[in-house]
Amino acid sequence: MIRLFNTLFRKELLDASRDKRSVMAGLYYALGTPILMCLLFSVLLKQLSSTDELQITIENAEAAPALVHYLASKEINHGEGDKVKAIRLQLSTDFQQSMQQGRPAVVIIDADRSNDRLQSAIRRLERALSQYSNEVAHLRLLARGIDPNLLQAIDVQMHDQATPDSRGGMFLGVATLSIILTLFYAAMNLAIDTSAGERERNSLTLLLSQPLSSLQLVLAKVVAISCFSMAGLLLILVVSKFAYGMVPWQQLGFSISLNLDFMLFAIVVGLPLALMSASLQVMVSFMAKSFKEAQTYVTLVLFVPLVLSMVTTYNIADDYLQWLPIAAQQQAMIAFLKGAVIPVPQLMVSSVITLLIFGVCSYASSRLLKSEKVVFSL
Amino acid sequence: MNKHVLSRFYQASALLPLLVSSALFAAPAEVGVVTTNPTKVQLVPCYAKDLPDRLLCGTVQQPLNIKAVKDAENQTISIHFAIIPAIKPLYPTEAVLAFAGGPGQSAFDAAAVFAQALRYARENRDILLVDQRGTGKSGLLQCDGMDLVSQFAFDESTADIVALAKTDTLACKEKLQVDLNHYTTVAAASDFEAVRQALGYQKLHLYGGSYGTRMAQEYMRQYPAAVVTATLDGVVPFNQSLGALGAASDASVAALYAYCEASETCHQQFPRARQQLQQLIQQLDAAPVSTRVRHPRTFALIDLTLTRAKLQQAIRFALYSNNSRALLPYTIEQALAGDYSPLVGLMLSQDIVQQLSVGVNFAVVCAEDVPFWTAESRAEFAKSYLGRTWMQSAEASCAVWQTPAVDVAYTQPLQTATPVLLLSGGLDPVTPPAWAELAMSQMPNARHLVAPHATHIVASQSCAPKLISQFINQQSAANLDASCLNQELRKPFFTNANGVASLTAEQE
Structure with a gap:
């Protein structure tokens, strides 16, 4: 057998x-x-980590040199040519005025969110913008003698179990x-x-x-x-x-x-x-x-x-x-x-x-x- | 009520608020746990503030008195450490040992800052954080401070600072009941070595920030064989007294006002900025201002006795970050006009001093600094207001502690052939680039890089994290491309309470 x-x-x-x-x-x-x-x-x-320089189109950059400069420090720059991602950042013409008056200054991110290849770049730009916004807001409160930590009503501490x-x-x-x-x-x-x-x-x-x-x-x-x-x-x-x-x-x-x-x-x-x-x-x-x-x-x-x-x-x-x-x-x-x-x-x-x-x-x-x-x- | 905090402002050399910049840019680094090294100690998972990653913590027992002959009667101290595991442990037998500043800061508390500064170095190697004895979880030597309300109301101009320092220190000494002799830089080095051996790392790369650079240098001096590379960021040489911080701070103020004058908006808005500062200082010198301000957190109306001491301290700490520096001319102008709110905002940055270990701070100042002052250096320190007040209260407090001086050889610059990367910020208000030059006189394999627009601790404000990682991988600083350090880091000056009215010229 x-x-x-x-x-x-x-x-x-x-x-x-x-x-x-x-x-x-x-x-x-x-x-x-x-x-x-x-x-x-x-x-x-390589796409996901995107630690390289991110080139986008910044319109009306002269309205907010400080912001443009901040973005540059995060390696996000205005560029021309092939490497530029299809993301346009439009700074409102009254950006400076709004800033001065303490009104929210408008910036528009013009991009296709459904485009997978842009998603991480868009997120990165959004993160950088919100960091800048945060930074200015903190300083505004300091300039009024208020502890900026008041903005943070709860302090969320993440304990990540992941290895x-x-x-x-x-x-x-x-x-x-x-x-x-x-x-x-x-x-x-x-x-x-x-x-x-x-x-x-x-x-x-x-x-x-x-x-x-x-x-x-x-x-x-x-x-x-x-x-x-x-x-x-x-x-x-x-x-x-x-x-x-x-x-x-x-x-x-x-x-x-x-x-x-x-x-x-x-x-x-x-x-x-x-x-x-x-x-x-x-x-x-x-x-x-x-x-x-x-x-x-x-x-x-x-x-x-x-x-x-x-x-x-x-x-x-x-x-x-x-x-x-x-x-x-x-x-x-x-x-x-x-x-x-x-x-x-x-x-x-x-x-x-x-x-x-x-x-x-x-x-x-x-x-x-x-x-x-x-x-x-x- | 005691008044420790006040005197500590003069006392504490407070070199390194590594934490200052982290508050504003809380971008959590993404990483976690991989490796466990051959251990003789038990490692338990743990978490540090503002860092989501799972770390591994443990303790080693060390004799309190490192010179004791007989172990039997020797007390032990438990040294706490944490490992931030490498992402891909290509070099499991190596680690990056990070030293915190202060003196007296806890490395574990600053884990998020180190994880950020060493994020590239961490890709292949563990980061090891050891709480120096007397700090953090290694037997913190802390004395109670004064709350903000009493601090604001206190009038330093009428108080005898020397007498105050004395009573404060006496109370602190009563409370702590320790021999500070066991808490010096020299005494602490063996703890780091004990942790290294317990974890089985064969080689270490050192990273020190501010006072941590001195601790790193002392470790290299005592255990040269264990060190492959050392990165010293905001260098404190052995052959430099901390008393010179007054001069460094003044130079940093001068650079700030020079930048304001060169900047069109700032110059237009504050044409007399420099004079305004002098004017305010003189006014407060002549007579402090008593006023009522809003508590920065509770919004209650509280008394503020604005003295020159408070102003100078507020400025001193505002200089640590490019963000708060941008507020300075505006703050001074407002204060002159009778609005003290912006100044109250700047006074908040002093909070960092609360986190320091008083004991370690005094141990370093009283055993390693004060005893080596000469008539010459005293005269030098006395030239600046900060140096003068610091010197006075340091002497008064050290007279109470009675800590014996360390060996005079301690004040010699470190001699080493190990590759060393020195980093300095051109605007640093405490450890100016010249200090790094002093430190590297006996280091044939050292390279000094200056980020001209950075303040204290270059790694938390520029491309330095990449450079540090390259340096560690190449084990040589010779081929580093440091051009990215020239990046503009200064912020446009605030011209009103909302921000900037910047012109294009501002950025050039």
Whole structure:
């Protein structure tokens, strides 16, 4: 029994590894994604941190030289040319007069708030303006012999529980998702090849004519594919470790570091997922009539992990969704990276569900293989 | 009722109100906790004022008397420290040790200011804040002060300042019951070393502000091997008595009025600004003004006896920040015209003195400064009003404390080959750039950078935080591009109670 399975498993491994193109396609994802992410994050961070000089258009600057000067000290300047952001700061013509009379002097920020690329710059300008406003107001009170602290009726002191690692929520979500997706992408080509592909090459019938149960056949395929998925996982973890190490996280006040402990954790958590991913994709491929059709269906299946991950990362749905496969595993990985408490019950339940799905899909595939319609794709 | 605060205004050298500028520009730095170093001490999460980040705090026990032969009879003092963890701890065995000013300020209380000034340095290294013995949470030596109402009403012109300093100090000495000999700069250095060893840091980068620069220099003198770089901001050399602060303050006033004369709006509005100041000083010298003003917080009408002493103190503290400097000509003109409200506003900035540890302040002044005065230096101090009054009350108080002088070698400039970055503000009313030159005479690897328009503590007003971080990373100040320090930091003068009627020329 075991020997039989071993033989089958070795055959599947050999088969799969012979198809270098399929194997490499899966591994390209594991290799390329972290590097792409690294580049993406670096660009994003550069936009977010925006510690560089900010160039905007300041109209009527001569109305408030002191303000313009203050902005310059915060590295916000009037500029001309390409580097200028589409933000116009209009100073009212009676700025000086209003200041003198103690009326609020009007400044207009003219910009498109829905433009993502401008948001941080607008916030920065607003912050600088309110700081200037504050500064002048403080001095006005001092000039009247009044303690400026009177403006601050309550003193709000923030005690932030966050550790730097726990800050990069969005980035962690994307990073962990890309790691989990490997388990699907690395399996995709092999799953199609070993099922729909084998059927088209007519070697499936040959296999089925051997004295084997179809469940053994399916399990051998699934386990072999899972091995490649896990190899992909290992690869992406290693590549991620180096790629994310190069992103200048510190500019945002946190860091993401994938250490050895996390890698081991990800492998343990990823194992049931690999089995599920392989069995699911094998089943879908068998259900398809042809190789091409299988490719389409499997691509659709890949949306499932994506949706489940989005749901938890962006808090779209209720808490009960966090017990589902992929979502719970991803949350556990994020918690591990943040150094927070890992949601063990969720992780356990979802791992069990994951294994159940693996069982169900494998069994369903084996049932499918008993049907002539499936075997000969009639 | 006692009158400590009053005499302390003369007494306290109050070199470093690191906190002055932070009140106006409270822009919280964004960061948090990463690392824990190999520790022999227990670290607990803690928070400092105005800093949202989670810090790690702890204490080490140190002998009170560092020269004691037998530990058995020696009292211990608990030294409190806090770690502001690095964001990305690339150098876990290094830390930036920050020294607060005063003398007598708590480094932990100033954590937000340090976090801001060292925000770039913090990207890769922990920042270590140790409360110097006698300050903050390391056994604060504090005596009660006088409340604002009694302060305002008090008439210094009729009181005998020397006698007052004496009674104040006696009361304080009774209350504290300590031997100030254990609280000198020399005695405190070993506490910083003990914290370093307890936390397992192999190398330190020092950052000192104001008096903290002297503490940093003393640490370098005693533990040269532990220091990789030192940044001294608002430098207080060993070979410079604090009594010279009067001259520094006068020079800073002169620079302010020179700027007013050069500025078109200010000159137009206050053509006789300099004379007005002299006039007010003379008037108050001749006879103090008794009047009623609004309490700055309660708005109640209270008595104000405006004396020359009060005026000079108000000006002295107003000079610390470019914001309050902009109010000065207006304030003086109003006071001459009989409106004292703006002056009351400026008097508020003296609040910072309340936060200082009286004990540490006296320990430094009485053991490390007064004993080394010469007839020459006395004559020098006496030239300015602030220097004169400070000298008188310091002598009177130190006579009460009876603290023995430290070794005379203390007054020698520090000799070190360690890379040192010295920062000075051109308008600094307490530690002028010339002091940094005095300090670096025996430092072959030192570089002195002057921000011409900065006041006290350059790192909280200019691009210096970036320079400090570069200096720490390069371990050399030679290649720093200091051109950004020339940035204009002065504010346009207030010409009425609402602000400026600035012309374009104002900015040039």
